[in-house]
Amino acid sequence: MxxxxxxxxxxxxxxxxxxxxxxxxxxxxxxxxxxxxxxxxxxxxxxxxxxxxxxxxxxxxxxxxxxxxxxxxxxxxxxxxxxxxxxxxxxxxxxxxxxxxxxxxxxxxxxxxxxxxxxxxxxxxxxxxxxxxxxxxxxxxxxxxxxxxxxxxxxxxxxxxxxxxxxxxxxxxxxxxxxxxxxxxxxxxxxxxxxxxxxxxxxxxxxxxxxxxxxxxxxxxxxxxxxxxxxxxxAATYGQHPETTDDEHELLTANYLGAILVNERGERFADESASYKVLGSAVLGQPGGTAFQVFDSVVRARSRPGVPLSDMERLEELGHLVSAPTIRDLARELGVPAERLARTVAEYNESVAGRRDDAFGRLGLVNGTGSLVPVASAPFFAYAAVSAMTxxxxxxxxxxxxxxxxxxxxxxxxxxxxxxxxxxxxxxxxxxxxxxxxxxxxxxxxxxxxxxx
Ligand SMILES: Cc1cc2nc3c(=O)[nH]c(=O)nc-3n(C[C@H](O)[C@H](O)[C@H](O)COP(=O)(O)OP(=O)(O)OC[C@H]3O[C@@H](n4cnc5c(N)ncnc54)[C@H](O)[C@@H]3O)c2cc1C
CATH class of the missing domain: 3.50.50.60 (FAD/NAD(P)-binding domain)
Structure with missing residues (x-):
């Protein structure tokens, strides 16, 4: 040298x-x-x-x-x-x-x-x-x-x-x-x-x-x-697809646009408006270290092409966004218990409508700001994501x-x-x-x- x-x-x-x-x-x-x-x-x-x-x-x-x-x-x-x-x-x-x-x-x-x-x-x-x-x-x-x-x-x-x-x-x-x-x-x-x-x-x-x-x-x-x-x-950041390569990160925070997070059992486990670092640790403790961002067509329409963390088009192009006409069909695509996911979504929608308290105290989209939306308008979508040490x-x-x-x-x-x-x-x-x-x-x-x- x-x-x-x-x-x-x-x-x-x-x-x-x-x-x-x-x-x-x-x-x-x-x-x-x-x-x-x-x-x-x-x-x-x-x-x-x-x-x-x-x-x-x-x-x-x-x-x-x-x-x-x-x-x-x-x-x-x-x-x-x-x-x-x-x-x-x-x-x-x-x-x-x-x-x-x-x-x-x-x-x-x-x-x-x-x-x-x-x-x-x-x-x-x-x-x-x-x-x-x-x-x-x-x-x-x-x-x-x-x-x-x-x-x-x-x-x-x-x-x-x-x-x-x-x-x-x-x-x-x-x-x-x-x-x-x-x-x-x-x-x-x-x-x-x-x-x-x-x-x-x-x-x-x-x-x-x-x-x-x-x-x-x-x-x-x-x-x-x-x-x-x-x-x-x-702490790790939640939101990266498990098959992400070094060439391009695949971080998505659809939860900040209105999605809920569910684990492989079809259950919610956290206030989705929390920091993605807090969620990163929570997801590491879930089965398989994975959580699905589950949302409907209203949240899908909030995607911002080219905007990191909000670009669903790019993730769809990569074949990493799953969609289905009903929540039960979505659950079957994901390998998640269908009845459980349907109940989770129904309970969440009840709390968004103000008919019950949210099980995890979620009050907003991100850090207490923004209004919650139900997971209600077909088609439905899911994005599998893990915690990455970015x-x-x-x-x-x-x-x-x-x-x-x-x-x-x-x-x-x-x-x-x-x-x-x-x-x-x-x-x-x-x-x-x-x-x-x-x-x-x-x-x-x-x-x-x-x-x-
Ligand atoms: C996918 C991803 C998305 C992120 N998004 C955001 C975001 O939107 N906003 C935000 O605020 N932060 C974000 N971060 C974090 C942020 O990018 C980093 O914290 C920040 O860029 C660090 O800058 P840096 O200059 O300190 O380090 P780096 O940009 O990592 O540069 C450090 C350099 O030092 C070199 N180096 C190490 N050891 C040696 C050595 N012995 N001799 C010579 N060179 C050495 C490394 O090779 C590297 O090139 C993200 C991180 C990742 C991975």
Whole structure:
């Protein structure tokens, strides 16, 4: 393997997903020399595979749609959805950093105009962004400003001088980042060992996300005594078809459009408006680890082609949506007891009509918002789905400027982290879109800290 011609930079970024590209772009824009190493042959990581939903408040799109939202409301929803466990200082930094993220999306011309309420939100705050356009534009800006991108090169470890981190080791020699090293290595969804270590109850979830996301950044920082946050709360996302490949995720949340969830016995088992992380854990406990999203033609008509999580046309094209003229026929197609499913649907419809309390306390479509609809208009549909470990939202302890903290709270000099490798933002659960927002905001934020440091 040839050694690198140039090995000394102001900063080195490890990982070429959204957080890493945002950091490299911003460092280069500050006039700092920067190298980014990416262990896979292509940049993108989980970011490139993602749905592209960003949680943002106070946007022009919200104003045009008449959505009354505010940074304070966003903050309060994150505190609430995280069960009060997340670090308020980090959440405030996230909210305050939105302007830079919005500017980056503007520059990339990556808005789609799609806006909705999703898990953990009390307002329509999930903005669909053309993630491919955003990643490509950040990459273009980074390279144009002089950043050196090195796909196909893994960082093997951190290089230190005394207690300070000054670079990373690689097969092609050490790369020195004299002002700082940014860990943007994503999560550990592809490491069975780490999933079993931290969240053994989630080990049956389908491994998903970037194939390079094996927790390398966590391990590198641990060796220097880094602390961890939220890691025991990591949970799989419910809604992925069991035959999904790495090429295209098949996440559907028809429950947020009005579907019910039933297990292989034809029984409901949860409030379907809960976060898909809460449902992820609930579904892991069901027979076969599977739940069917069952709905009627009214909900089917709410499908949004091309919109991740709501695109039923695409799943139908893939042959993964089942339909039948009656609920009993649907049950037979699914191999679910027909009488039981018919009774489950009848009981649910009674509660939607207000004639009985819902068995699981469901009051809305998603997170308490939206009006329930009965499962009543033929034809009927079902989508079989499992829980997938798409992202691991706990990780390294960081200060609000993104510098990595030791277990005792002191900072590790020269070491920063951004994106999914970081914990402290999501607490016990997860609001849709906060992983991508966190990656974009904190990628830039660590770059600012290094440039001004
Ligand atoms: C199917 C799916 C859908 C999702 N949808 C959404 C959504 O709509 N909204 C949302 O907010 N979140 C979503 N997420 C989660 C979100 O995509 C991630 O949390 C986010 O993209 C993480 O960004 P990142 O830059 O931290 O990591 P990544 O984009 O995963 O990038 C990390 C990179 O680091 C590289 N790397 C790892 N170790 C090394 C090493 N030793 N040396 C060099 N490189 C290394 C990896 O190969 C990878 O390319 C989704 C995830 C998936 C899988």
């Amino acid at each position: 040839t050694r690198l011609a140039r090995r000394e930079f102001d900063a080195v970024v490890v990982g070429g997903g959204l957080a890493g590209l945002a950091a490299a772009q911003r460092l280069a824009a500050h006039g700092r020399s920067v190298a980014l190493v990416e262990k896979c042959g292509r940049l993108g990581g989980s970011s490139a595979m993602s749905g592209g939903w960003f949680a943002l408040s106070g946007t022009a799109l919200q104003r045009r749609a008449g959505v009354e939202d505010s940074d304070e409301r966003f903050l309060a929803d994150m505190v609430e959805s995280g069960g009060g466990v997340a670090d308020p200082a980090l959440l405030r930094a996230l909210v305050e950093g939105q302007a830079g993220a919005i500017a980056a999306i503007d520059r990339a011309d990556a808005w789609t105009g799609e806006l909705k309420v999703s898990a953990g939100m009390t307002r329509a705050r999930a903005h669909l962004i053309r993630i491919d356009a955003l990643l490509a534009h950040l990459q273009h800006e980074a390279v144009s400003a002089g950043a050196v991108l090195l796909p196909g090169l893994a960082a093997g470890g951190l290089v230190t001088e005394g207690a300070r981190v000054v670079g990373v080791s690689s097969e092609r020699g050490d790369l020195i980042g004299s002002s700082g090293v940014v860990l943007a290595t994503g999560g550990f969804s592809r490491s069975r060992e780490l999933i079993e270590l931290f969240v053994p109850g989630q080990a049956a979830a389908m491994p998903y996300g970037g194939v390079g996301n094996t927790g390398d950044g966590l391990r590198m920082a641990w060796r220097l005594g880094a602390g961890l946050a939220d890691i025991g709360h990591v 992202s691991t939202y706990g990780g390294l302890s960081v200060a609000p400027d993104g510098s990595v903290k030791r277990v005792d709270g002191s900072r590790i000099d020269g070491l920063y982290a951004a994106g999914e490798v970081v914990g402290g933002f999501h607490g016990a659960s997860y609001m849709t879109g906060t992983a991508l927002t966190k990656a974009l905001v904190f990628g830039a934020r660590v770059a600012d800290a290094i440039a001004h440091g």
